[in-house]
Amino acid sequence: GESVGLHLPTLSVQEGDNSIINCAYSNSASDYFIWYKQESGKGPQFIIDIRSNMDKRQGQRVTVLLNKTVKHLSLQIAATQPGDSAVYFCAEMRPSGNTPLVFGKGTRLSVIA
Amino acid sequence: NAGVTQTPKFRILKIGQSMTLQCTQDMNHNYMYWYRQDPGMGLKLIYYSVGAGITDKGEVPNGYNVSRSTTEDFPLRLELAAPSQTSVYFCASRFRGLSYEQYFGPGTRLTVT
Numbered sequence: 001g002e003s004v005g006l007h008l009p010t011l012s013v014q015e016g017d018n019s020i021i022n023c024a025y026s027n028s029a030s031d032y033f034i035w036y037k038q039e040s041g042k043g044p045q046f047i048i049d050i051r052s053n054m055d056k057r058q059g060q061r062v063t064v065l066l067n068k069t070v071k072h073l074s075l076q077i078a079a080t081q082p083g084d085s086a087v088y089f090c091a092e093m094r095p096s097g098n099t100p101l102v103f104g105k106g107t108r109l110s111v112i113a
Numbered sequence: 114n115a116g117v118t119q120t121p122k123f124r125i126l127k128i129g130q131s132m133t134l135q136c137t138q139d140m141n142h143n144y145m146y147w148y149r150q151d152p153g154m155g156l157k158l159i160y161y162s163v164g165a166g167i168t169d170k171g172e173v174p175n176g177y178n179v180s181r182s183t184t185e186d187f188p189l190r191l192e193l194a195a196p197s198q199t200s201v202y203f204c205a206s207r208f209r210g211l212s213y214e215q216y217f218g219p220g221t222r223l224t225v226t
Contacts, residue, residue, distance in 0.1 A: 034213065034214065043117075043217030043220050049212070049214060089156070100171065103155040103157075104155055105154060105155045106154075
């Protein structure tokens with residue numbers, strides 16, 4: 001069935017390096033995507049979002065890239081810090097009026113000091 | 114604003130017992146959601162509401178019930194608890210508008226034994 005998925009379940013990076021977290025989606029009609037960060041024992045927190053009419057959006061130390069041709073989404077974190085250690089989820093909005101977000105399984109990012 | 118609040122934080126139920134998970138938001142959001150998150154997994158939508166008096170089933174509604182009598186509150190009812198309902202439950206809310214960002218509560222950790 002259609003799903004939002006992730007290429008890698010875990011990712012370890014050195015402090016100060018850049019991190020790239022990938023996400024594949026299967027519904028080419030999806031028109032909105034969002035990244036969430038979930039720290040241990042907490043609820044997910046919004047990081048950044050992007051609409052399908054864009055291919056790149058930047059925030060503070062984060063960039064989301066959208067490649068609609070291959071249905072791929074990535075989250076880039078610059079100068080990764082220990083506080084970035086968390087599970088990162090991508091989610092898609094499938095265009096159907098009030099259809100809720102569909103979440104992927106998540107990637108755990110571990111930052112090595 | 115307190116944002117999205119959930120009570121209780123933790124609960125242990127015996128098989129067959131019932132309980133209500135409370136969720137309240139003070140942001141005047143139209144949309145509210147209930148998710149469950151099993152260990153190492155993503156979020157699965159249980160029920161959602163687009164406004165007071167309106168509720169819809171999500172991906173995994175069996176064994177749960179909801180009501181939305183006010184804008185602020187969206188309680189989740191478990192009847193006849195089963196071990197399969199052991200999970201962390203998150204409530205979320207958002208505005209009806211151009212952004213689909215959902216604001217999450219801190220979660221309720223439920224164990225059914």
